[in-house]
Amino acid sequence: KKPNRDDAYRRGAPGCFNPPLSERFTLLDPLLHSADSTHSFLSRHASSVRAILCLGPSPLTSDTLSLLPALEIVVGSTAGIDHVDLQECRRRGILVTNAGNAFSEDGADYVVGLLVDVLRRVSSIDRFVRNGLWPDHGAYPLGSTLGGKRVGIVGLGSIGSEVAKRLVPFGCSIAYTSRKKKPGVSYPFYANVSGLAADSDVLIVCCALTEETHHMINKDVMTALGKEGVIINVGRGALIDEKELVHFLVRGSLVELVLMCLRTSLMCQRSCLHWIMLCCLHMLLW
Numbered sequence: 286k287k288p289n290r291d292d293a294y295r296r297g298a299p300g301c302f303n304p305p306l307s308e309r310f311t312l313l314d315p316l317l318h319s320a321d322s323t324h325s326f327l328s329r330h331a332s333s334v335r336a337i338l339c340l341g342p343s344p345l346t347s348d349t350l351s352l353l354p355a356l357e358i359v360v361g362s363t364a365g366i367d368h369v370d371l372q373e374c375r376r377r378g379i380l381v382t383n384a385g386n387a388f389s390e391d392g393a394d395y396v397v398g399l400l401v402d403v404l405r406r407v408s409s410i411d412r413f414v415r416n417g418l419w420p421d422h423g424a425y426p427l428g429s430t431l432g433g434k435r436v437g438i439v440g441l442g443s444i445g446s447e448v449a450k451r452l453v454p455f456g457c458s459i460a461y462t463s464r465k466k467k468p469g470v471s472y473p474f475y476a477n478v479s480g481l482a483a484d485s486d487v488l489i490v491c492c493a494l495t496e497e498t499h500h501m502i503n504k505d506v507m508t509a510l511g512k513e514g515v516i517i518n519v520g521r522g523a524l525i526d527e528k529e530l531v532h533f534l535v536r537g538s539l540v541e542l543v544l545m546c547l548r549t550s551l552m553c554q555r556s557c558l559h560w561i562m563l564c565c566l567h568m569l570l571w
Contacts, residue, residue, distance in 0.1 A: 306338075327352040336360060339369065342521070347373040364388065364444070365521060367494045386443045392519055393447030396489060399517055400452075404429045432456035437485030439478055439501070440492025441467055444519060448489055460484065463492070478502065482509040487517070494521035504529045 306312055313334065315326040327334070327349065336358045339345055345359060347370045358380040359369055366383050374381050402408050405428040413425050434457050438445045441461040449459045449472065460473040462481045467474070475481040478501055482488055488510055492498055502516065502525040510516070518525055 310336075323349075324352065331355065338362065342368045345369045350374070350377070350379070358382065365493055367521060389443040389447050392444045392491070393451055396444075396448050396491075396517055396519055397451045400487065400489075400515070401431055403515060403517075404431050404434075434458075434486045435460070435484060436487045436489060437461065437475070437481040438472075439463075439481070439488065439490045439524075440520070441470065441472070442491065442493075444491045445489070448491065457487075478506050479509045482506045482514070485510065486513065487515045490516065490518040490520050490524050492520055492524065494523055499523055500526040502526065502530075504533075507533050 311333075313326075313330050315323045331353055332355055334353050335355055337345065337353070337356065338360050340362050342363060342365065345368060350356065350370060350373050356377075356379055359374060359382070361369065361381065361383040364384050364386075366381060369381055371381060373379075406425070407428075410425050410428075413419070413422075419425070431452075432455055434455075436449075436452055436457045436459055438449060438459065438461040441449070441463045445461065445463075449461070452459060460475060460481060461467075461470075462475040462478055475484075488502070488506075490502060492501070500523065502518070504526065507514070507516075507529065516525075
């Protein structure tokens with residue numbers, strides 16, 4: 286049975302915004318009006334829409350903005366704003382906001398949880414036991430300790446700083462690369478990602494996606510990280526060169542990978558689908 290889009294939508298993240306917002310604003314939701322296309326819906330309400338709540342990385346293009354002549358502000362629910370046509374907003378004087386530091390601590394907690402899971406193989410061992418694989422495969426290989434790991438952080442912003450704060454008590458040594466050296470930060474600074482990767486066991490990517498950082502984690506960086514390297518990406522998927530990434534994983538040139546974001550286009554490549562599903566589910570890659 287095909288799921289009802291409206292029911293699924295109400296159970297999802299957007300539903301949590303509706304009650305408090307509806308008390309003070311008139312909410313217009315195109316997903317709750319399945320008879321209309323988004324284009325026709327926005328055109329019909331164009332003159333009355335003064336604000337847009339942009340949930341997740343949904344693209345907000347100049348074509349969409351052109352349908353809303355009265356728009357004054359775009360309210361983003363994520364830290365990143367690369368999905369918004371900032372040039373067009375700037376031209377029209379439309380304000381753009383993001384989530385700021387609201388999710389930084391939660392994101393950092395998730396990074397640490399994923400890292401412990403990958404190194405200690407918690408999820409993988411759980412599946413191994415549940416599937417009854419020990420009679421044929423014997424004892425499961427031991428995991429690795431988090432303590433003593435050299436962790437390189439790509440982007441020491443609000444999330445990266447919180448990640449570092451959490452990993453220091455585990456006994457990890459922290460280094461970072463960023464657009465420039467942070468004043469008052471004692472962690473070693475690297476001017477480029479390849480140098481950082483060469484001196485790291487784990488690479489945590491949490492920088493913004495820009496033209497400069499697009500495919501920042503490329504073949505050279507993965508090679509520098511080495512065969513035993515671990516990558517955790519909590520930024521946009523396009524920070525990583527996905528095609529090179531898959532080649533490395535298939536060849537066994539990277540031990541582990543955890544991705545919280547991937548580009549949709551890669552999901553459509555059938556030859557990569559199995560590997561990418563494993564990455565998204567935070568499963569171990571051998």
